[in-house]
Amino acid sequence: MAAEEAVLEVEEQAAVGNMKDRLITILGPTASGKTTFAVHLANKLNGEIISADSRQIYRKMDIGTGKDLSDYIINGTVIPYHLIDIREPGDKYTLYDYQHDFHKAYNDILSREKTPILCGGTGLYIESVLKGYNLPDVPANPELRESLQNKSLEELSDILRSYRPLHNTTDTDTKKRAIRAIEIADFQSKQDMSQLEFPPIESTILGVNIDRDLRREKISKRLKARLDEGMVDEIESILKSGVSAEDLIYYGLEYKFVTLFVIGEISYDIMFSQLETAIHQFAKRQMTWFRGMERRGFTINWIDATLPMDKKLDKAYSFI
Numbered sequence: 001m002a003a004e005e006a007v008l009e010v011e012e013q014a015a016v017g018n019m020k021d022r023l024i025t026i027l028g029p030t031a032s033g034k035t036t037f038a039v040h041l042a043n044k045l046n047g048e049i050i051s052a053d054s055r056q057i058y059r060k061m062d063i064g065t066g067k068d069l070s071d072y073i074i075n076g077t078v079i080p081y082h083l084i085d086i087r088e089p090g091d092k093y094t095l096y097d098y099q100h101d102f103h104k105a106y107n108d109i110l111s112r113e114k115t116p117i118l119c120g121g122t123g124l125y126i127e128s129v130l131k132g133y134n135l136p137d138v139p140a141n142p143e144l145r146e147s148l149q150n151k152s153l154e155e156l157s158d159i160l161r162s163y164r165p166l167h168n169t170t171d172t173d174t175k176k177r178a179i180r181a182i183e184i185a186d187f188q189s190k191q192d193m194s195q196l197e198f199p200p201i202e203s204t205i206l207g208v209n210i211d212r213d214l215r216r217e218k219i220s221k222r223l224k225a226r227l228d229e230g231m232v233d234e235i236e237s238i239l240k241s242g243v244s245a246e247d248l249i250y251y252g253l254e255y256k257f258v259t260l261f262v263i264g265e266i267s268y269d270i271m272f273s274q275l276e277t278a279i280h281q282f283a284k285r286q287m288t289w290f291r292g293m294e295r296r297g298f299t300i301n302w303i304d305a306t307l308p309m310d311k312k313l314d315k316a317y318s319f320i
Contacts, residue, residue, distance in 0.1 A: 052120025
């Protein structure tokens with residue numbers, strides 16, 4: 001046993017040395033346990049977490065986004081995290097904003113000789129920083145918005161599809177989101193996108209792979225738990241603070257369906273059923289995106305979600 005522990009310690013020390021100036025990316029679908037895994041790895045590698053979750057950036061949106069900040073504590077030690085709780089509910093946060101915030105956090109972590117660990121399930125965020133997308137800050141286009149206002153969601157989806165494939169179907173979750181996505185696509189179609197503002201980043205990518213049936217079971221169990229923890233009360237509180245129902249619905253999933261329930265448009269049972277289905281579909285889309293990343297040239301080293309934590313860490317050391 002002592003010999004095994006000595007070998008593990010050598011591996012951990014080697015990993016720290018190898019990764020000091022290199023990004024580790026941990027991705028996986030919702031309910032795969034990627035955050036807990038990332039935190040334990042950060043604890044071993046003297047690392048800090050950079051969140052790649054498009055909704056955890058918002059303050060007060062805690063239960064619905066599954067922040068679970070207690071997960072960032074190991075044996076009384078808080079593992080530092082970034083890009084969580086940085087905006088107010090109702091703010092519109094863009095991919096352009098994320099890129100800039102990511103690089104600030106990334107460079108800050110490197111300047112302190114820590115290991116940066118990018119962790120999340122928003123594939124577009126992850127891919128944008130790894131590839132170094134050139135994304136100008138897209139201004140509002142009132143004339144275009146006006147011309148799209150009376151079109152159906154189906155018509156808006158067809159217009160957006162004429163600009164680019166619909167990899168991220170949350171862009172067409174509501175008319176408001178679809179119009180903004182068209183606005184961005186239209187702006188970008190008229191720009192010179194050849195000049196990169198940020199360089200691509202080399203990263204070891206670890207994927208947490210969870211069986212579909214187990215994933216569905218965990219999603220349903222977690223949804224019930226979050227409702228029991230007060231997710232409805234959380235959303236009622238945000239609405240009372242002055243954030244409009246339309247703005248909360250814009251964020252999709254829990255904030256869409258629970259808001260519709262709170263304002264009386266759907267019943268509790270319908271809310272639960274539709275939300276459960278939507279989260280299952282969302283997890284499937286996440287995996288579709290990650291598989292697409294592999295086709296686009298990224299190497300994702302998959303680790304079984306059901307492995308004990310020490311075995312997951314052993315796997316991680318073998319890849320990094």
